[in-house]
Amino acid sequence: MPAGRVATVPPVPEQGATGKVAEVYEDIRRTKGIDAVPNFWRVLATNPDHLELVWGRLKAVMHPEAAGRSSKLAPVTREIIALAVSATNGCAYCVNSHTAALRKLGMDAELLGEVMAVVALFNSTNALADGYQIEPDVLPPAE
Amino acid sequence: MPAGRVATVPPVPEQGATGKVAEVYEDIRRTKGIDAVPNFWRVLATNPDHLELVWGRLKAVMHPEAAGRSSKLAPVTREIIALAVSATNGCAYCVNSHTAALRKLGMDAELLGEVMAVVALFNSTNALADGYQIEPDVLPPAE
Amino acid sequence: MPAGRVATVPPVPEQGATGKVAEVYEDIRRTKGIDAVPNFWRVLATNPDHLELVWGRLKAVMHPEAAGRSSKLAPVTREIIALAVSATNGCAYCVNSHTAALRKLGMDAELLGEVMAVVALFNSTNALADGYQIEPDVLPPAE
Amino acid sequence: MPAGRVATVPPVPEQGATGKVAEVYEDIRRTKGIDAVPNFWRVLATNPDHLELVWGRLKAVMHPEAAGRSSKLAPVTREIIALAVSATNGCAYCVNSHTAALRKLGMDAELLGEVMAVVALFNSTNALADGYQIEPDVLPPAE
Amino acid sequence: MPAGRVATVPPVPEQGATGKVAEVYEDIRRTKGIDAVPNFWRVLATNPDHLELVWGRLKAVMHPEAAGRSSKLAPVTREIIALAVSATNGCAYCVNSHTAALRKLGMDAELLGEVMAVVALFNSTNALADGYQIEPDVLPPAE
Amino acid sequence: MPAGRVATVPPVPEQGATGKVAEVYEDIRRTKGIDAVPNFWRVLATNPDHLELVWGRLKAVMHPEAAGRSSKLAPVTREIIALAVSATNGCAYCVNSHTAALRKLGMDAELLGEVMAVVALFNSTNALADGYQIEPDVLPPAE
Numbered sequence: 001m002p003a004g005r006v007a008t009v010p011p012v013p014e015q016g017a018t019g020k021v022a023e024v025y026e027d028i029r030r031t032k033g034i035d036a037v038p039n040f041w042r043v044l045a046t047n048p049d050h051l052e053l054v055w056g057r058l059k060a061v062m063h064p065e066a067a068g069r070s071s072k073l074a075p076v077t078r079e080i081i082a083l084a085v086s087a088t089n090g091c092a093y094c095v096n097s098h099t100a101a102l103r104k105l106g107m108d109a110e111l112l113g114e115v116m117a118v119v120a121l122f123n124s125t126n127a128l129a130d131g132y133q134i135e136p137d138v139l140p141p142a143e
Numbered sequence: 144m145p146a147g148r149v150a151t152v153p154p155v156p157e158q159g160a161t162g163k164v165a166e167v168y169e170d171i172r173r174t175k176g177i178d179a180v181p182n183f184w185r186v187l188a189t190n191p192d193h194l195e196l197v198w199g200r201l202k203a204v205m206h207p208e209a210a211g212r213s214s215k216l217a218p219v220t221r222e223i224i225a226l227a228v229s230a231t232n233g234c235a236y237c238v239n240s241h242t243a244a245l246r247k248l249g250m251d252a253e254l255l256g257e258v259m260a261v262v263a264l265f266n267s268t269n270a271l272a273d274g275y276q277i278e279p280d281v282l283p284p285a286e
Numbered sequence: 287m288p289a290g291r292v293a294t295v296p297p298v299p300e301q302g303a304t305g306k307v308a309e310v311y312e313d314i315r316r317t318k319g320i321d322a323v324p325n326f327w328r329v330l331a332t333n334p335d336h337l338e339l340v341w342g343r344l345k346a347v348m349h350p351e352a353a354g355r356s357s358k359l360a361p362v363t364r365e366i367i368a369l370a371v372s373a374t375n376g377c378a379y380c381v382n383s384h385t386a387a388l389r390k391l392g393m394d395a396e397l398l399g400e401v402m403a404v405v406a407l408f409n410s411t412n413a414l415a416d417g418y419q420i421e422p423d424v425l426p427p428a429e
Numbered sequence: 430m431p432a433g434r435v436a437t438v439p440p441v442p443e444q445g446a447t448g449k450v451a452e453v454y455e456d457i458r459r460t461k462g463i464d465a466v467p468n469f470w471r472v473l474a475t476n477p478d479h480l481e482l483v484w485g486r487l488k489a490v491m492h493p494e495a496a497g498r499s500s501k502l503a504p505v506t507r508e509i510i511a512l513a514v515s516a517t518n519g520c521a522y523c524v525n526s527h528t529a530a531l532r533k534l535g536m537d538a539e540l541l542g543e544v545m546a547v548v549a550l551f552n553s554t555n556a557l558a559d560g561y562q563i564e565p566d567v568l569p570p571a572e
Numbered sequence: 573m574p575a576g577r578v579a580t581v582p583p584v585p586e587q588g589a590t591g592k593v594a595e596v597y598e599d600i601r602r603t604k605g606i607d608a609v610p611n612f613w614r615v616l617a618t619n620p621d622h623l624e625l626v627w628g629r630l631k632a633v634m635h636p637e638a639a640g641r642s643s644k645l646a647p648v649t650r651e652i653i654a655l656a657v658s659a660t661n662g663c664a665y666c667v668n669s670h671t672a673a674l675r676k677l678g679m680d681a682e683l684l685g686e687v688m689a690v691v692a693l694f695n696s697t698n699a700l701a702d703g704y705q706i707e708p709d710v711l712p713p714a715e
Numbered sequence: 716m717p718a719g720r721v722a723t724v725p726p727v728p729e730q731g732a733t734g735k736v737a738e739v740y741e742d743i744r745r746t747k748g749i750d751a752v753p754n755f756w757r758v759l760a761t762n763p764d765h766l767e768l769v770w771g772r773l774k775a776v777m778h779p780e781a782a783g784r785s786s787k788l789a790p791v792t793r794e795i796i797a798l799a800v801s802a803t804n805g806c807a808y809c810v811n812s813h814t815a816a817l818r819k820l821g822m823d824a825e826l827l828g829e830v831m832a833v834v835a836l837f838n839s840t841n842a843l844a845d846g847y848q849i850e851p852d853v854l855p856p857a858e
Contacts, residue, residue, distance in 0.1 A: 007277045008528040009538045040268070043275050047542020049641060053632055054271070054549070060625055061264045069621060073257045077220060081258065084227040085265040085556075087846025090376055090519055093272035094265065095848050096279040099294040109295045113333020114216045115224065116846050120340070121204045122228040122237065124839035125183070127371075128197070129236035131802025131831050132186045133810050134150045136239040151814040152824045190828020192355060196346055197835070203339055212335060228842075230560025233662055233805055238562050242580040252581045256619020259560050263626070267553035270657075274516025274545050276524050293849045326840070329847045340843070347836045359829050363792060367830065370799040371837040373703025376519055379844035380837065381705050382851040385437040395438045399476020400788050401796065402703050406483070407776045408800040408809065410696035411755070413514075414769070415808035417659025417688050418758045419667050420722045422811040436706045469697070472704045478784060482775055483700070489768055490693045498764060502686045506649060510687065513656040514694040522701035523694065525708040543645050544653065550633045551657040551666065554612070557626070558665035561615045563579045565668040662805055671723040681724045685762020692769070699800075 011042030020048040024055050031059060031066045040093065076105045084119045154185035163191040167198050174202060174209045183236065219248050227262045297328030306334040310341050317345060317352045326379065362391045370405045440471030449477040453484050460488060460495045469522065505534045513548045583614030592620040596627050603631060603638045612665065648677045656691045726757030735763040739770050746774060746781045755808065791820045799834045 014037055017025055024045070025037050044051040062078055064071040079101045086094035102112065128134075157180050160168055167188070168180050187194040205221055207214040222244045229237035245255065271277075300323055303311055310331070311323050330337040348364055350357040365387045372380035388398065414420075443466055446454055453474070454466050473480040491507055493500040508530045515523035531541065557563075586609055589597055596617070597609050616623040634650055636643040651673045658666035674684065700706075729752055732740055739760070740752050759766040777793055779786040794816045801809035817827065843849075 007275050008525060009275060009541065038280050039277050040272060043277050044271065044542070046538035047546070049632075050542045050546045053546065053629060054268070057625060057629055058264060058268070060621075061260050071257060072254050073261070077223065078261050080220060080224060081227045081261040082265045083846070084224045085231050085262055086269055087842050088228050088231045089266065089269040089273075090841070090845035091269040091273050092845075092848060093277045093279050094269050095846060096294060098265075100280075109332035111215050112295065113330070113336045114214060116843055117204050117333070117336045117339065118216070118221050118224040119228055119846055120839040120842045121201060122225045122241075123232065123842040124835040125197070125201070126229055126232045126234040126237050126805070127802050127835045127838040128187065128831055129183060130232075130234050130805035130807075131798070131810060131834055132150050132152060133807060134182050134186050134236045136236050137181050137243075151811060152827065187828070189824035190832070192346075193828045193832045196343060196832065200339060200343055203335075226560070230556050233555070233559035235559075235562055238560060239580060252618035255581065256616070256622045259557055260619070260622045260625065262560055263553040263556045266556040267549040269519070270516050270549045270552040271545055273519035273521075274512070274524060274548055276521055293847050295847060324852050325849050326844060329849050330843065340840070344836060344840070347832050357829060358826050359833070363795065364833050366792060366796060367799045367833040368837045369703070370796045371803050371834055372841055373699050374800050374803045375838065375841045375845075376698070376702035377841040377844050378702075378705060379849045379851050380841050381703060382437060384837075386852075395475035397787050398438065399473070399479045400786060402700055403476070403479045403482065403776050404788070404793050404796040405703055405800055406696040406699045407773060408797045408813075409699040409804065410692040411769070411773070412662070412801055412804045412806040412809050413659050413692045413695040414688055414759065415755060416662035416664075416804075416806050417655070417667060417691055418722050418724060419664060420754050420758050420808045422808055423753050423815075436704050438704060467709050468706050469701060472706050473700065478775075482772060483697070486768060486772055487693060487697070489764075490689050500686060501683050502690070506652060507690050509649065510652060510656045510690040511694045513653045514660050514691055515698055517657050517660045518695070518698045518702075520698040520702050522706045522708055523698050527694075529709075540644050543643060546633050547645070547650050547653040548657055550630060551654045551670075552661065554626070554630070555658055555661045555663040555666050557616065558612060559661075559663050561579050561581060563611050563615050563665045565665055566610050566672075668723060681761035684724065685759070685765045689762070689765045689768065 007039065007043050009043060009046045011039055012045035013042070017045070020052055021045045024048075024051050027059070028055060031063050038097065040097070076102070076107070079105060080115055083115065087116070087119050088123060150182065150186050152186060152189045154182055155188035156185070160188070163195055164188045167191075167194050170202070171198060174206050181240065183240070219245070219250070222248060223258055226258065230259065230262050231266060293325065293329050295329060295332045297325055298331035299328070303331070306338055307331045310334075310337050313345070314341060317349050324383065326383070362388070362393070365391060366401055369401065373402065373405050374409060436468065436472050438472060438475045440468055441474035442471070446474070449481055450474045453477075453480050456488070457484060460492050467526065469526070505531070505536070508534060509544055512544065516545065516548050517552060579611065579615050581615060581618045583611055584617035585614070589617070592624055593617045596620075596623050599631070600627065603635050610669065612669070648674070648679070651677060652687055655687065659688070659691050660695060722754065722758050724758060724761045726754055727760035728757070732760070735767055736760045739763075739766050742774070743770060746778050753812065755812070791817070791822070794820060795830055798830065802831065802834050803838060 012021060014025055025041070028037050028041055029035065041051065041055065044054055060067045060069060062075075079098055083095065083098040083102060086098055099112070102115075107115075155164060157168055168184070171180050171184055172178065184194065184198065187197055203210045203212060205218075222241055226238065226241040226245060229241055242255070245258075250258075298307060300311055311327070314323050314327055315321065327337065327341065330340055346353045346355060348361075365384055369381065369384040369388060372384055385398070388401075393401075441450060443454055454470070457466050457470055458464065470480065470484065473483055489496040489498060491504075508527055512524065512527040512531060515527055528541070531544075536544075584593060586597055597613070600609050600613055601607065613623065613627065616626055632639045632641060634647075651670055655667065655670040655674060658670055671684070674687075679687075727736060729740055740756070743752050743756055744750065756766065756770065759769055775782045775784060777790075794813055798810065798813040798817060801813055814827070817830075822830075
């Protein structure tokens with residue numbers, strides 16, 4: 001009976017969570033404006049210190065205003081980068097999660113197709129540049 | 144005497160190029176507004192059919208207006224995706240090339256740092272989601 | 287209830303397809319000699335321009351005679367390369383698809399085992415060469 | 430009906446196995462102290478020579494004492510490396526298998542979290558070092 | 573004149589560094605007990621916020637005692653994981669850096685060979701498990 | 716002074732090699748019909764057991780007749796797989812080595828271009844299949 005992917009450690013439920021885990025869960029729900037904590041964070045919660053560390057970094061990078069930082073990248077651009085990385089790495093959970101985030105930000109299937117066209121193109125050219133070991137072009141020095 | 148990366152096949156020089164290669168070279172220079180054909184294309188030119196095929200696709204995706212297409216992605220977003228893919232794959236030639244393209248489009252080192260922060264973050268979370276085999280969240284069905 | 291992989295965008299059905307999508311679908315069925323368009327193409331069809339672009343390239347590379355090109359690589363060699371790349375990238379859809387193609391071309395499980403032995407060996411040596419940062423051997427110059 | 434992952438070739442059952450396959454199966458059960466041969470080996474058995482080759486190498490590296498070798502790496506360290514590689518490659522079967530091995534060796538979810546924190550951190554810094562093409566620090570020469 | 577890898581942005585020198593960058597540089601030197609800040613950090617310093625974020629995470633994970641945390645993983649195990657990830661990703665800078673760290677911790681070439689043997693083995697088996705799409709063994713449920 | 720890639724451990728010279736290392740070196744030269752042992756093997760020789768293990772496997776897979784085995788894969792097909800894997804992984808040493816092997820087997824730049832076209836195409840489609848999480852087509856059951 002082949003089954004789908006099941007996390008190798010059981011996620012920590014929201015109900016009954018205490019201490020550091022409960023605090024991070026609450027911050028995730030508030031910062032993201034969602035009702036349920038995604039599986040990703042509930043699995044990380046099996047090591048509360050690591051949960052806190054990863055959430056702190058993701059909050060700083062992806063929700064800079066909530067973290068008291070400023071950013072010149074648009075939220076949709078950040079999610080596009082996330083999807084490009086996840087598609088390149090072939091990460092199932094991440095592709096699902098970031099595609100959902102892009103849909104929430106209004107991206108339709110046609111625009112998603114444009115994003116994927118660029119992702120696919122450069123996975124292709126990367127293999128060519130590496131497969132021929134092409135040497136970098138001489139560039140003007142960075143200022 | 145350890146040396147840098149040298150292409151496994153010698154690039155086809157611009158001077159003396161004929162036929163299909165000369166045509167593609169000319170189209171590359173005109174479409175990109177550059178004086179010299181980058182090493183990438185000059186190495187691909189060792190198989191003229193493949194040069195034509197890859198250039199045709201890159202032109203359609205990255206220079207849609209020149210290819211008679213329309214696109215809703217901004218050029219800078221396309222180059223950001225290219226860099227995100229290339230950094231994830233660790234492709235030296237490609238990282239150099241797309242960073243140079245982003246500098247030409249006005250991106251400074253601080254904004255590049257924001258892009259790289261997102262790229263790095265999701266290479267990290269990809270490893271976590273895969274390393275724990277976290278199962279996708281149940282999402283509302285795509286319309 | 288963990289489920290298998292489900293595409294993040296719904297595939298475009300063959301029935302009712304019109305315009306560019308219908309044309310590409312028909313060309314895929316005719317060129318490949320199959321009755322049903324695989325999921326891969328039906329998902330790409332959510333962006334008809336991209337569908338056309340990817341199919342055009344795959345047709346040129348994998349069905350050169352149908353695309354009016356010539357090739358010195360045997361079809362079975364091309365599918366072996368496809369499987370080697372897909373196994374290295376860990377792409378589930380692609381491994382299934384290219385293994386099925388090789389079975390159709392007559393490859394049995396024992397010969398598949400030989401292919402996989404080579405794929406596995408070089409994923410191993412790649413890690414060693416990169417993990418020790420071994421410098422390339424000095425080679426006679428390419429002519 | 431989307432299903433989970435199913436091997437592209439049917440595994441060779443333990444019952445009825447003969448010759449080289451039966452011998453390797455028996456050695457796997459004895460060396461690992463398990464009752465059933467894992468799917469990995471039963472799929473490799475479709476090419477008995479390859480089964481023997483891969484098992485011989487894994488036995489030498491992971492069960493050195495059984496192979497008449499000595500090793501200075503602790504078994505738990507070897508399994509941690511296996512998990513780090515598998516998480517980085519996103520290999521589902523391997524992540525499941527090596528996490529199970531670590532649990533058998535007594536690793537709990539909190540310590541697993543520490544391992545994954547290191548794995549995730551360096552997938553992140555790898556992307557940064559490659560994404561900026563940072564040149565190696567000058568090191569004292571290896572003795 | 574092919575040259576080695578050169579960072580796409582110029583590193584920020586230690587001399588003359590101010591504010592957040594100077595503080596992080598000082599913390600890196602003190603925490604790691606080194607005289608010069610490695611190139612990695614000097615390149616990240618082109619975006620001081622990102623420098624601070626990455627250093628904060630690396631300090632927490634790799635120097636837990638300095639960060640006021642506790643850890644059950646030995647420092648040498650953490651560096652072994654770092655090398656395993658870096659070899660798998662083929663990250664040149666990182667392989668150099670973590671091999672140097674392991675040498676400082678007393679690892680000789682023979683033991684390094686044992687580590688690399690495990691890294692290489694599992695890059696090989698990962699390709700096999702993914703290349704055959706082997707389904708996970710049924711495991712006893714995680715407690 | 717940025718330099719090229721230098722192995723993290725010094726290769727073991729052929730002159731003065733003794734015991735197991737000398738034996739494997741001699742077998743490499745004889746089996747491959749070459750005068751000098753490539754850097755790859757001279758670096759592995761820092762752990763003689765590992766040298767023996769990796770050479771034994773490579774000999775069995777890539778030089779089956781010398782190892783007393785038979786194979787239905789042509790030598791050029793095996794080297795093509797090696798190059799496809801190495802290009803996909805972006806392994807510099809390996810790309811150089813396997814391209815040189817293919818040149819020795821008579822492959823010219825045009826045919827190499829065909830190989831690279833297939834490699835590049837499927838790195839592209841892999842990213843699409845993973846990036847959309849396309850579910851496998853229902854296939855007829857393997858016999």
